[in-house]
Amino acid sequence: MDDMQRRAFIKGAAIGTLAFTVGGVEVFLTPRLARAQNLPLRTLNPDQAATLDAMGEALVPGAKDAGITHFVDQQLSIPAEDALLEARIMNVRPPFANFYRAALGAVDGASQAKYGGRGFAQLAAAEQHDFIDLMRQNKLENWKGPGSGFVYFLLRSDAVDVVYGTMDGYAHLGVPYQAHIAPTTSW
Template identity: 40%
Template sequence: MDEPLFSAADLNRREVLARMGLGLAALTVMTALGPLSPAQARAQGIPLKHFTPAEAAALEAWNDTLVPGAAEAGVVQYLDDQLGKDLPLLILRYTDFPGPALGFYQGGVRALDALSQAQHAQPFAQLDPLKRTALAGQVAQGSAKPWDGPPPPLFYFVTRSDAVDVYYGTEAGFARLKLPYMAHIAPPKVW
C-alpha cells in the first residue's frame, strides 16, 4: 500500500500557516503602496502597466459579462500585474499558446472590439449587457466573425477562467459559494 501524500502529523502550525500564505499571495497585486488585492488596486485607481485604457475597458466589460462581479473584483488589475511576472499564474500558461501572454490578451481584446464594431458599430465596453452576452456566445462557439485574434473559444475559456479565479478565489468568493475557505495547501511530497 502506498504511503499517504499528506499526514497531519507532518505539519506544525507554522508550516500550515506558511502554506496557506502561498495560496493567499497568488491573488495580490504588487504596487508602490505594497501588496494589494486586485479589488483594492482597482478601487485605488492603481495605474495599469500593460493595458491601454481602451483595452482595459474592453477587457473589464468582457470579464464582467462572463462572470458578473469580476470587474469590481479587479480582474484587469490582476491580469496586468501577472503579465509583468516571469511566470504568471494565469491559465494561459497551461494551454501551450505559442506566443507572449500579453499579445494573447491584447489580440483577443482587439478582435472583440472589431467584432463589436462590425455588428453593433460600438466598442464592446459600450454595448448593453444583452449585446455583450450575445457576442460572448459567438466567441465561445467559435462563430465570431470577423475575428482576427487568438482562437475565439480559447480566448473565451482562458479569460473566463481568469475571471472565475479572481472573483471566486478569495475568502469573499468562497463565501458567495457558501463554501469554507481553505487556501491551497501543497502536499509535502510529489504525487
C-alpha cells in the same frame, strides 16, 4: 526557489496579494483594492482595460469589482514563469501579453464590425450576451485573432479566478475554503 524568492512569494500568497506600484514604490495589494484605488496599469492600455473590464463582468458577474483587469495586467508585467494565469497551463506561448493584446483587439474589432463601430464596452447588456454566445461557439464574423472559443475560455477562466477562486469566492458560495497554507484574505 531560493530563500529570497520564497519569502516574497509567501508574503504575496499568504495575504492574497500581488505586487503593484504606488507612487514609484512596490506595495502588495489584492486586485480588488488595486482597482478601488485606481492604480495605474502596467501593460494594458485604457481601451484594452475597458474591454477586459466589460468582458470580465459580462462573463462572471462581480469580476470587474474583483479586479480582473488589475489582476491580468499585473500578471502580464511579470516573468511568465512567475505568472498565475490559466494561460500558463493552456499552451499559450509567452510573453502572455501578446495573447491578451490580440484577444482583446479581436473582441473590439468584431464588436465594432457587428455593432456599427461600437466596441464591446459600449454595447448594451443584451448585445454583450449575444456577442459572447457567438464568440464561445466560434461563430462571430470578422473575428481576427486567436480562436474566439479559446479566448472565451481563457477570459472566462480569469473572471472565474477572481470571483470564485478566492477565499471570498468560496465564502460567497457558502462552502468552506479549508486551506492548508492559508491565503488568509483573498486567494
